[in-house]
Amino acid sequence: MTTVNQSTPSTPLYEVRNVSKSYGPVVALDQANLAIHAGEVVGLVGDNGAGKSTLVKILSGALQPNSGSIFLEGVERSWHSPHDAIEAGIETLYQDSGLAPHLSVGANVFLGREIMRPGILGWLGFLAQKSMDEKAHADLERVGISVPNSNRSVAQLSGGQRQAVAIGRAVAWARKVIILDEPTNHLGARQSGEVLEVIKAAKSKGLGVIFISHTLPHVLQVTDRIVVLRLGRVVSDAPTSTFNADTLLGTITGLIESQT
Amino acid sequence: MSAIPAHNLSRRLLRYFANQQIILLVVLLALGIFFTINNPIFFSTNVFANILLDWAPLTLIAVGETFVIVSGGIDLSVGAITGFSGIIAAFVMRDLNHLMWGEPATLLVGLLVTVIVGSGLGFINGILITAMRLVPFVATLVMLGAAGGLSIVLTGGAPIGDGPANAILLTVPIFGPFSIPVIIVVVVVVWLGLVLHLSRFGRYTYAIGSNSFSALVAGINVNRYTIKIYTLSGMLAGLAGMFFYIRLGSGAPTSGLNSELDAIASVVIGGVALSGGVGVFAGTVLGALILTTITSGLIIIGVAPDWKQVVVALLIAFAVLAQSLRLTNRSAS
Numbered sequence: 005m006t007t008v009n010q011s012t013p014s015t016p017l018y019e020v021r022n023v024s025k026s027y028g029p030v031v032a033l034d035q036a037n038l039a040i041h042a043g044e045v046v047g048l049v050g051d052n053g054a055g056k057s058t059l060v061k062i063l064s065g066a067l068q069p070n071s072g073s074i075f076l077e078g079v080e081r082s083w084h085s086p087h088d089a090i091e092a093g094i095e096t097l098y099q100d101s102g103l104a105p106h107l108s109v110g111a112n113v114f115l116g117r118e119i120m121r122p123g124i125l126g127w128l129g130f131l132a133q134k135s136m137d138e139k140a141h142a143d144l145e146r147v148g149i150s151v152p153n154s155n156r157s158v159a160q161l162s163g164g165q166r167q168a169v170a171i172g173r174a175v176a177w178a179r180k181v182i183i184l185d186e187p188t189n190h191l192g193a194r195q196s197g198e199v200l201e202v203i204k205a206a207k208s209k210g211l212g213v214i215f216i217s218h219t220l221p222h223v224l225q226v227t228d229r230i231v232v233l234r235l236g237r238v239v240s241d242a243p244t245s246t247f248n249a250d251t252l253l254g255t256i257t258g259l260i261e262s263q264t
Numbered sequence: 265m266s267a268i269p270a271h272n273l274s275r276r277l278l279r280y281f282a283n284q285q286i287i288l289l290v291v292l293l294a295l296g297i298f299f300t301i302n303n304p305i306f307f308s309t310n311v312f313a314n315i316l317l318d319w320a321p322l323t324l325i326a327v328g329e330t331f332v333i334v335s336g337g338i339d340l341s342v343g344a345i346t347g348f349s350g351i352i353a354a355f356v357m358r359d360l361n362h363l364m365w366g367e368p369a370t371l372l373v374g375l376l377v378t379v380i381v382g383s384g385l386g387f388i389n390g391i392l393i394t395a396m397r398l399v400p401f402v403a404t405l406v407m408l409g410a411a412g413g414l415s416i417v418l419t420g421g422a423p424i425g426d427g428p429a430n431a432i433l434l435t436v437p438i439f440g441p442f443s444i445p446v447i448i449v450v451v452v453v454v455w456l457g458l459v460l461h462l463s464r465f466g467r468y469t470y471a472i473g474s475n476s477f478s479a480l481v482a483g484i485n486v487n488r489y490t491i492k493i494y495t496l497s498g499m500l501a502g503l504a505g506m507f508f509y510i511r512l513g514s515g516a517p518t519s520g521l522n523s524e525l526d527a528i529a530s531v532v533i534g535g536v537a538l539s540g541g542v543g544v545f546a547g548t549v550l551g552a553l554i555l556t557t558i559t560s561g562l563i564i565i566g567v568a569p570d571w572k573q574v575v576v577a578l579l580i581a582f583a584v585l586a587q588s589l590r591l592t593n594r595s596a597s
Contacts, residue, residue: 066481087483098481104474106541107467115471116482118464129463 015078017042017212018063018094018181023072025058032058033069034236040181040212045203047223047244048216050233051256056216057099059233060185063214064096065089076180090116093179099186102170103158110137110154113144113173143176144169148202164195171199175206182206183214188222200226220252232256284535284586288550291579292557299561306564312441317511318556320449321346321504323549325523326530327456328386328497330548333531334460335493336473336540337400341389341407342501342527346520348411349381350505354424354515367428374427374509378502385411386498390491404494408524415517425514432513445510452503457545469493473540529576530555533583554579 016039025033033055040046050056061067062074065083074081076092083089086096103112114136120126137154144151149172151165158166167187174182184203188196196219203226206213217223223230223244230247232240232255240255247255254260299306325342332339353374360370385407392403437443442450460466468489471479480486501520508519532538533554534547559572 064481085483085485086481087485090483096481098477102478102481104471104478104541106474107470111467111471112478115467115479116484118467120464129459129465131462131464131467133462 014041016040016075017044017077019075020059020062020069021073021075023059023062023069023074025055025062025067025069031236033062035072036233036236036238037241038063038214038231038238040214042180042212043207043210044229045207045213045215045227047227047230048214048233049218049220049223049230049252049256053235054233054256055236056233057185058236060096060098060183060214060216063089063181063183064094064098066096087116090177094181094183095174095178096183097170097174097185097187099189102173103166105159106157108137108155108157109144109151109161109169110140112158112169113140113154113176117177144172147172147175148198148205163190164192167191167195168198171202175202175211178206178211181212181214183216185216186218187215188217188219196222220249224249224252234258284583285544285546285550287586288534288547288554292550292554295554295557295561299557299565302565306561309437309441311560311564313437313443315553315556315560316441316446317435317443318559319553320446321507321511321520322523322526322530322556323453323552324449324500324504324507325520326527326534326548326552327453327545328500329524329527329531330534330536330543330545331456331460331469331493332400332497333528333536333538334473334540334543335469335490336476337393337490337493338528338538339386339389339404339494339497340401340524341385341404341411342497342504343520343523343525344408344410344412344415345382345385345498345501346505346508346523347415347515347517348385348505349378349502350509350515350519351415351419351424351517352381352515353377353506354427354509355418357427357509358424361427367430370428371431371510375503375506378506378509379499380502382502382505383495383499386495386501387491389498390494393494394487394490400494412517412521419515419517421517423512423514423516427509427514429513431510434510445507449503449507452500453549456500457549460545465489465492470541473542475541526555527552529580533576533579535583535587537587551583 019039021037022035023033024035036055036059038059048056048059058067062069065086065088074083081092104115119132119136121130121132141154149168151169158169161169171184171187187199191199200222203213203215215223215227224247227244230242230244230252231238234256251260305311325346328342329339356377357370357374360373389404389407392398392406393400434445435443460469468479468484471484472486472489476486504520509515512519530551531548534551536543536547555576558575559569562569562571
């Protein structure tokens with residue numbers, strides 16, 4: 005059953021309304037709202053334990069909320085697994101654990117959506133590894149990421165290259181929304197700059213980007229709007245231009261009280 | 265890429281010799297030469313045929329164990345499943361024999377029974393691990409106790425015979441040292457090697473063992489594949505049960521006893537990492553061949569077979585050492 009959302013001049017591309025999630029007696033997320041439009045970059049910030057990871061997992065289908073609704077292009081949806089969200093066009097880059105280190109770059113880019121061999125071999129479940137390697141290379145280049153060899157295992161790449169592959173995979177596959185959880189973590193200044201460029205490119209393609217980070221200068225640099233979580237609640241949702249580094253930090257820590 | 269040539273060459277040589285399959289082949293060859301020097305009888309079709317008859321059921325079990333260990337799990341129940349499925353098949357075949365069924369039909373039904381019973385118990389392992397959230401070690405330990413115990417209860421500890429009388433003749437070699445059941449096992453094993461390395465099922469097995477969270481968020485139904493992997497392991501253990509039946513002409517609760525340990529030893533000697541995500545199929549097959557060669561060879565040169573355990577223990581230690589050397593070499597590069 006789906007209910008169509010009465011649309012305002014611009015219906016958000018992806019939206020959660022009043023979502024709550026508790027783990028036993030611990031309320032991780034309390035009536036949170038988040039909306040993102042096509043071609044918009046929304047920053048999601050908050051202190052440790054503010055509920056960011058929980059909200060990310062609800063947005064990506066890895067967790068089901070106890071209450072609240074999820075809308076994609078104005079249509080109410082519910083995700084039973086990450087697979088559902090991926091099918092709907094929502095890609096997620098998880099903090100630190102997006103890739104299978106023992107698999108090759110090509111295998112990682114195509115993990116979960118392998119290309120099969122044509123004919124009976126494909127029917128028997130055999131993979132077209134060569135075309136996946138070639139396509140992976142091309143897909144990564146298309147989104148501005150170059151990795152020496154698609155058949156190298158991810159464990160042989162540097163931390164920056166690994167992160168680049170993970171982001172490239174998410175951007176290459178995303179059709180509507182891309183969620184990036186701490187994509188610039190552990191990266192040097194130059195590599196972080198490249199990641200921010202990839203985010204801008206995804207935005208200009210009309211994707212909705214949700215950017216989660218502790219690195220506030222990056223958030224201020226690349227986002228259009230910032231949503232601040234504190235203790236499981238959304239305490240602020242305002243255009244990035246209304247913040248500077250001090251007011252953003254103050255809002256996150258609660259030193260500055262602001263209204264949604 | 266622009267390293268000094270000499271340095272590059274030594275690294276390449278090191279990598280070449282650190283290749284576990286090459287080392288295993290050298291070890292196997294050395295063992296063959298050693299046993300032949302000590303007793304020339306070792307180098308004969310009969311002995312090779314006998315080694316293959318030991319190798320075939322162990323390899324079936326070890327191949328299932330390879331899938332499980334590559335996926336980051338462990339299956340301690342395979343030996344018990346081998347014994348249990350062999351016994352159930354023995355009961356069925358005894359009854360069919362009394363009903364005057366033909367031998368080929370009886371054996372075919374027996375084969376079917378071992379496959380079904382083995383798959384069923386493997387499936388239960390999978391359910392215990394996914395739906396009941398038991399860790400694989402505990403889930404399969406439970407199965408080891410249950411299936412192993414039931415085998416003794418049902419048989420009173422005695423083998424169940426009185427089945428197709430000529431079944432044991434199937435183990436006579438028809439092509440060099442190869443008998444029909446061994447040839448069937450070779451075909452099954454080669455097929456599963458292709459599945460592990462080239463198919464989607466194999467890819468997901470590695471992905472789950474490498475990082476199950478990344479497999480999950482990539483949209484892979486990790487639970488379903490985990491159940492499939494343990495079902496496959498159980499099915500292969502069941503097939504090994506049928507192999508033992510044909511070899512012994514009866515189903516015994518002692519068939520497959522402790523073979524989970526030999527299987528895990530084969531896998532580890534073959535270079536498959538117990539931490540999951542790593543391993544080459546050929547390693548397991550060679551590991552099992554080395555194990556069975558040692559068993560036969562020691563008997564032939566007149567050494568007490570108890571020494572086998574010691575030799576195998578040393579091999580495991582060397583295999584793990586080679587593995588950690590390779591890992592440090594990789595992280596250095």
